[in-house]
Amino acid sequence: MAVKESSLIISGYGGQGVLFIGMAISNCAMDEDKYVTWLPSYGAEMRGGTANCTIVIANEEVASPYQQTPDYVIALNAQSVEKFEMKIKPGGTLIVNSSLYKGHEKRTDINYLYIPANEIAAKIGEIKCANVVMLSAFIEKTKIVKIESLKKVIRNIISASKAKLLEINELAIQKGSEYIKLPVCH
Amino acid sequence: MTKTAEKVLLKGNHAIAKAAINAGCQCYFGYPITPQNEIGEFLSVEMPARGRVFLQAESEVAAINMLLGAASTGTKAMTSSSSLAIALMQEGISYIAADNIPAVVVSVMRAGPALGYIFPSQGDYFQTVKGGGNGDYKTLTLAPATVQEMIDYTYKAFYLAQKYRTIVFLLADGLLGQMMEPAVLYDYPYEEIDNSDWALDGAKGRPGRWIGSIHRSEEVLEKKVLELFKKYDIIKQNEIEYKTLYAEDAEILITAFGSVARIAQAAVKQAREAGLKVGLFRPITLWPFPEKELYKFATGKKLILDIEMNMGQMLEDVKMSVSGQAKVEFYGRPAGFYFTPEELLEEIKKQMEGLK
Amino acid sequence: METLVFQKPSSIQKDCNVTFCPGCDHGVAIRIIAELLDELNLVEKTIVVSSIGCSVFLNDYYNLDIIEAPHGRALAVATGVKRSKPDKFVFTYQGDGDFASIGLGESMHGLSRGEKVTAICINNTNYGMTGGQMAPTTIIGQKTTTTINGRDPNLQGYPIKICEMASICDGAAFVARCSLDSSKEIENTKKMIKKAFESQINNQGASLIEILSTCPTNWKLSPQEAHKRIREELYPVFPLGIYKDKTSK
Numbered sequence: 105m106a107v108k109e110s111s112l113i114i115s116g117y118g119g120q121g122v123l124f125i126g127m128a129i130s131n132c133a134m135d136e137d138k139y140v141t142w143l144p145s146y147g148a149e150m151r152g153g154t155a156n157c158t159i160v161i162a163n164e165e166v167a168s169p170y171q172q173t174p175d176y177v178i179a180l181n182a183q184s185v186e187k188f189e190m191k192i193k194p195g196g197t198l199i200v201n202s203s204l205y206k207g208h209e210k211r212t213d214i215n216y217l218y219i220p221a222n223e224i225a226a227k228i229g230e231i232k233c234a235n236v237v238m239l240s241a242f243i244e245k246t247k248i249v250k251i252e253s254l255k256k257v258i259r260n261i262i263s264a265s266k267a268k269l270l271e272i273n274e275l276a277i278q279k280g281s282e283y284i285k286l287p288v289c290h
Numbered sequence: 291m292t293k294t295a296e297k298v299l300l301k302g303n304h305a306i307a308k309a310a311i312n313a314g315c316q317c318y319f320g321y322p323i324t325p326q327n328e329i330g331e332f333l334s335v336e337m338p339a340r341g342r343v344f345l346q347a348e349s350e351v352a353a354i355n356m357l358l359g360a361a362s363t364g365t366k367a368m369t370s371s372s373s374l375a376i377a378l379m380q381e382g383i384s385y386i387a388a389d390n391i392p393a394v395v396v397s398v399m400r401a402g403p404a405l406g407y408i409f410p411s412q413g414d415y416f417q418t419v420k421g422g423g424n425g426d427y428k429t430l431t432l433a434p435a436t437v438q439e440m441i442d443y444t445y446k447a448f449y450l451a452q453k454y455r456t457i458v459f460l461l462a463d464g465l466l467g468q469m470m471e472p473a474v475l476y477d478y479p480y481e482e483i484d485n486s487d488w489a490l491d492g493a494k495g496r497p498g499r500w501i502g503s504i505h506r507s508e509e510v511l512e513k514k515v516l517e518l519f520k521k522y523d524i525i526k527q528n529e530i531e532y533k534t535l536y537a538e539d540a541e542i543l544i545t546a547f548g549s550v551a552r553i554a555q556a557a558v559k560q561a562r563e564a565g566l567k568v569g570l571f572r573p574i575t576l577w578p579f580p581e582k583e584l585y586k587f588a589t590g591k592k593l594i595l596d597i598e599m600n601m602g603q604m605l606e607d608v609k610m611s612v613s614g615q616a617k618v619e620f621y622g623r624p625a626g627f628y629f630t631p632e633e634l635l636e637e638i639k640k641q642m643e644g645l646k
Numbered sequence: 647m648e649t650l651v652f653q654k655p656s657s658i659q660k661d662c663n664v665t666f667c668p669g670c671d672h673g674v675a676i677r678i679i680a681e682l683l684d685e686l687n688l689v690e691k692t693i694v695v696s697s698i699g700c701s702v703f704l705n706d707y708y709n710l711d712i713i714e715a716p717h718g719r720a721l722a723v724a725t726g727v728k729r730s731k732p733d734k735f736v737f738t739y740q741g742d743g744d745f746a747s748i749g750l751g752e753s754m755h756g757l758s759r760g761e762k763v764t765a766i767c768i769n770n771t772n773y774g775m776t777g778g779q780m781a782p783t784t785i786i787g788q789k790t791t792t793t794i795n796g797r798d799p800n801l802q803g804y805p806i807k808i809c810e811m812a813s814i815c816d817g818a819a820f821v822a823r824c825s826l827d828s829s830k831e832i833e834n835t836k837k838m839i840k841k842a843f844e845s846q847i848n849n850q851g852a853s854l855i856e857i858l859s860t861c862p863t864n865w866k867l868s869p870q871e872a873h874k875r876i877r878e879e880l881y882p883v884f885p886l887g888i889y890k891d892k893t894s895k
Contacts, residue, residue, distance in 0.1 A: 359726020
């Protein structure tokens with residue numbers, strides 16, 4: 105069996121929940137018996153500006169958790185687009201939080217997907233869920249893991265005592281995946 | 291081994307800390323340094339919760355000597371650190387080795403020399419395997435390549451330390467420490483070793499015991515060192531560990547350890563798919579180095595290609611082991627430049643061209 | 647009926663071959679500690695941390711469990727011993743160079759953490775074992791092999807005041823400086839060590855006893871002259887007394 109491997113970088117401001125959704129999708133992959141690695145940017149970088157993590161999902165042991173040319177980038181802010189747009193593999197996809205980025209596309213050999221994640225999150229009453237909206241849209245679009253897995257993982261991570269928070273995150277998953285199904289999103 | 295536990299997504303540093311707890315580690319002493327801080331942070335909560343000792347030392351020098359003190363009482367104990375700070379521990383490491391007491395040191399390498407930066411690196415192979423402390427001693431060194439192996443070899447480190455009353459290094463790097471990967475945290479699988487015949491616990495109903503390294507006669511000092519090396523011979527006979535992939539019929543045999551070995555493994559698979567006869571030899575014990583085993587596999591090969599995230603350190607052991615049975619080339623980068631399998635495959639192809 | 651009036655302390659090695667120089671106070675310090683271990687019934691639960699210097703050969707004298715610490719690291723090693731075996735009685739035996747020069751960090755941190763251990767620091771104002779070089783405690787004007795014209799504060803700075811420094815450590819329960827220059831002072835030193843040991847037994851914190859001691863060989867003085875020097879030259883710089891006592895509170 106040939107190695108099938110997908111790499112994803114998730115990037116944004118510290119506090120946008122970049123590492124969290126990275127762990128969430130890694131858990132989804134694990135639950136689906138896939139091989140997966142999650143690697144954060146660490147050290148001085150984690151104390152200022154942007155944070156990012158790299159996720160590699162494969163059908164056998166991941167060779168390198170570090171990827172310079174990812175298949176996918178989820179960019180939660182403008183700086184992240186600037187940092188990673190040129191690094192994506194040809195044929196790859198840049199998923200942009202269009203609420204925070206209004207720039208022009210620099211490449212013709214990758215796909216662009218725009219999600220107004222902050223607006224969607226604000227509508228459901230919790231701007232902090234923009235990260236989950238982005239992840240959900242990404243999963244719906246790429247089918248790298250199942251949306252059902254994400255729902256399960258989020259339920260496991262957010263304890264029962266925080267019912268309200270869980271409800272909002274479940275709503276964020278729903279809205280993110282619904283947005284992808286809208287004709288406007290192509 | 292009883293692998294009944296569930297698979298969980300674990301950070302490498304947390305895997306070490308959790309395995310240390312399962313292994314029965316009673317005391318942890320350490321000083322903060324990236325990229326291994328999660329070990330200390332985790333244990334600062336989990337050790338006291340179990341009535342065990344977590345102590346943030348005032349320096350790495352103090353930490354290794356606290357470890358020496360705890361080890362002298364036969365207590366399972368460990369420290370963890372990185373590169374330039376492991377350098378500070380070398381005197382204590384030499385004492386622990388000379389004293390024949392069990393201790394575990396986790397080294398999560400970062401890029402040097404000197405302060406360098408927190409990028410992953412393999413630049414401390416020499417520091418660990420060849421020792422930076424004084425005198426004739428060896429440090430048993432285990433090099434994991436996955437988060438699962440961080441657990442497996444942390445367990446083994448505690449076991450071998452107790453079994454041989456020796457210092458054992460778990461040698462990882464910033465990448466293995468920081469990454470998350472699914473792993474199974476099973477129960478500590480090894481037997482407990484009785485230490486009542488040597489550990490310090492107060493001279494009750496027996497003569498006092500002295501654990502020390504000073505010997506005022508050449509004869510006694512020589513005897514002590516020879517005894518130490520008799521023990522090392524036994525370790526060499528029993529504990530050498532390595533893995534191979536397509537090594538038998540390969541024309542080019544790659545040697546790599548730790549996290550680089552997992553990338554090399556992918557490159558080897560890609561090479562095989564492309565019809566290239568490439569294999570991998572991965573030492574897991576860096577000391578004792580699998581000299582005879584590598585010699586055997588290297589004999590008849592067209593080329594041995596050693597790949598490391600440094601300027602060529604294990605390379606010297608590889609060359610010594612191969613003993614002229616095959617040509618040895620090196621490919622490496624310092625300073626945290628992580629290889630991709632594709633990059634390694636290119637290098638393999640280039641080397642193959644060169645052979646024609 | 648026979649009455650036993652004198653007995654060697656039980657923790658002193660049989661056929662103990664003392665290798666200290668004639669007139670050196672180390673032997674006295676080692677002896678009174680051994681007496682106290684008997685008096686306080688501590689022999690069977692004691693783990694001693696030896697250090698580097700003339701104190702390194704402790705195992706030649708004591709029939710006790712002993713771990714040798716690298717130079718300066720006695721308080722760190724003692725921390726490891728005590729934390730792993732909190733029910734044991736742990737003391738270090740160090741010189742002033744070990745305690746206050748190379749080991750100042752470990753010493754101050756051990757005291758500040760309030761480790762339940764006792765540090766015995768023999769202060770003889772020079773590096774005895776290596777041949778009499780300047781120590782952190784060498785007093786102004788004192789000639790050593792590395793200050794042949796006498797310690798000059800403009801060049802070598804001032805001596806470190808061990809007890810004064812230790813006394814500001816909140817974790818220290820009992821800190822005292824004493825001397826072995828007369829039988830009266832020997833008696834007093836024993837009392838001070840006893841208080842320090844008791845503070846450990848009662849879990850009150852760290853304790854330190856600094857003992858002004860002779861080094862006749864390197865001072866190039868007779869034993870009598872050496873004790874006279876302690877009284878005349880060292881007392882003014884290093885006053886005897888209790889510097890910290892939290893044991894009665």
